[in-house]
Amino acid sequence: MKYKQFSDILNRVIFTENKKKLIENIAKYPDRYIGLFRATKPSTKILQNLLQSQEIRFGDAFEEIIEKYFLDDFGYKSLDKNILTEEGENLALDQYFEDESKVYFIEQKIRDDHDSTKKRGQLENFKKKLDILVNKHKSKPITGIFYFIDPALKKNNAYYRIELEKLNQNYSNISLHLCYGGELFILFHKEKYWEEILQHLEQWKEEIPEVPNINFDLDSVTSFNEIKDLSPTLYAKIFSNDRIYNSIVLTIFPEKETLKLLLEHFKTKAKSQSKYIEVAKLLETKLSN
Secondary structure, three states, rough: OOOOHHHHHHHHHHHHOOOHHHHHHHOOHHHHHHHHOOOOHHHHHHHHHHHHHHHHHHHHHHHHHHHHHHHOOOOOOOOOOOOEEOOEEEOOEEEEEOOOOOEEEEEEEEOEEOOOHHHHHHHHHHHHHHHHHHOOOOOEEEEEEOOOOOOOOEEHHHHHHHHHHHHHOOOOOOOOOEEEOOOOHHHHHHHHHHHHOOOOOOOHHHHOOOOOOHHHHHHHHHHHHHHHHOHHHHHHHHOOOHHHHHHHHHHOOOOOOHHHHHHHHHHHHHHHOOOHHHHHHHHHHHHOO
């Protein structure tokens, strides 16, 4: 994979729509940001929220990256990742593909640093998916892999190995593996690609900012385009609350440039959609003060 494709995936998944998600969280859970019983200022909580979002989305981005390696570079055939339990519960597989002789599925996480409750839950989830696939692919061998991308953390290594060995004994025609970092690529005899990932990741980390900038007016047009289609009811909730507006909205839009673009957008929408009238009036009042 070329570096540009690698970095494009990370930047798109991690940074796109993070402003939109933040606005939604502020409207739904304002006390998380301005509540009295908090040890942080609103601006600190906003920054924390963005950082947490980036960590979560980093895992999502790596699901896409690993998938592209196996499908585009290694030549495996993609399978539908959505599977159903007998009770009709929908489960999503992180990686699910096949070649002419085997079916492969990977339960993929960033790091192995979970407490005892979560590790048992993750293993139970893995087993539930394995049961479905064993019944679905009765005539084809299955390779199941519990994979942690970060090789530096192996808190529950012994637990997972023991439990996967037990599962291996309970099924026929399957092979289960626990992999950390480059071990996944060694398993498929593709070691050089892990080195490529490490090099790409080091370069990408050199290019990203130290911390997210919470002044969304620095690129008001981009910010506007990202958040303009949020529900007017959501915006009305934000603009009608002085504490939210003064403590949070003016923190992320200090020059009010994005807000001015939103106001024009709401006014245009209000001509044909009455639901925008209230929010346009609310924001116009705020900006005129």
